[in-house]
Amino acid sequence: MLSDVMEDYLKGIYILQERAEPPISTSQIADYLDVTPPTVTSMVEKLDDRGLVEREKYKGVELTDEGVTVALEVLRHHRLLEAYLTEHLDYDWSEVHEEADVLEHHISEEFERRVAEALDDPTVDPHGDPIPNADLSPPDDAEHTRLSEHEPGTTVEISRVSDREEEELRYLKDANITPGTVVRIVDVAPFGMVTVAVSDGGRQSLPEEIADSIRVKRVETDAVSAEEVPEA
Numbered sequence: 001m002l003s004d005v006m007e008d009y010l011k012g013i014y015i016l017q018e019r020a021e022p023p024i025s026t027s028q029i030a031d032y033l034d035v036t037p038p039t040v041t042s043m044v045e046k047l048d049d050r051g052l053v054e055r056e057k058y059k060g061v062e063l064t065d066e067g068v069t070v071a072l073e074v075l076r077h078h079r080l081l082e083a084y085l086t087e088h089l090d091y092d093w094s095e096v097h098e099e100a101d102v103l104e105h106h107i108s109e110e111f112e113r114r115v116a117e118a119l120d121d122p123t124v125d126p127h128g129d130p131i132p133n134a135d136l137s138p139p140d141d142a143e144h145t146r147l148s149e150h151e152p153g154t155t156v157e158i159s160r161v162s163d164r165e166e167e168e169l170r171y172l173k174d175a176n177i178t179p180g181t182v183v184r185i186v187d188v189a190p191f192g193m194v195t196v197a198v199s200d201g202g203r204q205s206l207p208e209e210i211a212d213s214i215r216v217k218r219v220e221t222d223a224v225s226a227e228e229v230p231e232a
């Protein structure tokens with residue numbers, strides 16, 4: 001049996017490996033999990049002993065195939081739970097991450113199967129994060145770019161937002177910026193503030209940090225009238 005903390009490490013390293021090529025450094029893991037580097041070092045040793053990560057001296061770690069499988073199982077639980085809580089228990093999308101972080105370690109395979117069935121086997125969670133299949137093959141995560149990378153005049157569809165910042169999620173929902181929404185980039189200010197025109201006709205200015213964390217897909221502008229972008 002793995003502890004909740006071990007599972008959290010494997011999930012965290014998996015997410016970091018999605019963002020950057022492994023090996024993943026101790027300080028990257030410490031930052032992500034909000035713990036100290038020495039704590040990471042000792043946990044990584046334990047994970048290495050169990051064959052879940054491979055360590056490269058002075059460089060960092062990479063998940064083994066077994067480590068990836070555990071991470072995908074935990075992520076499947078997490079994302080299914082987030083979807084279930086929003087769709088069936090009336091949670092707001094800003095509230096579900098914390099609940100799922102706890103519950104993900106404790107649900108049975110049968111419970112997981114029934115949640116998936118109740119939701120008709122969803123492929124993404126409320127934040128746009130892909131839900132791994134029941135067979136735990138890595139999800140097909142289409143290439144996304146960051147909202148902050150695009151020039152004014154570009155039309156993009158929101159595909160993923162960070163699930164970790166409650167306040168940011170409440171703000172984005174109020175601004176009608178959720179996965180599936182099409183927005184047009186109106187302006188990018190010198191310090192990275194990105195202003196977008198949203199489907200309800202309103203404009204929203206997003207600080208660079210938020211624009212960086214939102215992942216989007218480019219939309220061909222002739223497919224969508226930039227003035228009248230459809231509802232999600």
Ligand SMILES: [Zn+2]
Pocket residue numbers: 078082096097098100163164
């Ligand atoms: Zn989450």
